[in-house]
Amino acid sequence: AQSVAQPEDQVNVAEGNPLTVKCTYSVSGNPYLFWYVQYPNRGLQFLLKYITGDNLVKGSYGFEAEFNKSQTSFHLKKPSALVSDSALYFCAVRDGNDYKLSFGAGTTVTVRA
């Protein structure tokens, strides 16, 4: 079985400050990890992914994420948050040997001006 945990329901930061959204996962095989963002009443937009290689991956809109195999984590980061980053963020995992794609419960990010 595979699963994703996002331990924080909400993250609040001031504009210009660093933003971190936490994610831990569990899979039996090699993890393929993804981050998505969702704006109200919309579908999900892909931000970035880790498949293999460098543990630090860079994605859209200045976001990056760090894969940590020993801690089974894949935290999303942005060095300087913008008000427009306020949205719902989802972490997802897939076992490299399977098609099933599992999501976490989501973290609501609010960036105040």
Next chain:
Amino acid sequence: DGGITQSPKYLFRKEGQNVTLSCEQNLNHDAMYWYRQDPGQGLRLIYYSQIVNDFQKGDIAEGYSVSREKKESFPLTVTSAQKNPTAFYLCATRTPQRDSTEAFFGQGTRLTVV
């Protein structure tokens, strides 16, 4: 988004009725997925299909049914057996020809039982 069409955007159903949600894609993707989104619970997988004429139950398949007769289409039927169908439903596709690809999402259908 882009190439994945979910219709209708809003759907109202009376209790005891079946209703079908449409998902059509022109991305030539083999894999398709249906998720249900409820506040605070994230996305939960209902069904997924790797190829035409084949599909598997996800984590919350009870009260739902699907078909995959065409590569482009993966309709989801919410049956009267689904006790709490009010939710936001999202369809996604992926091309497993390159195994590392991410999934693409439609804009969703909001189903409300009245």
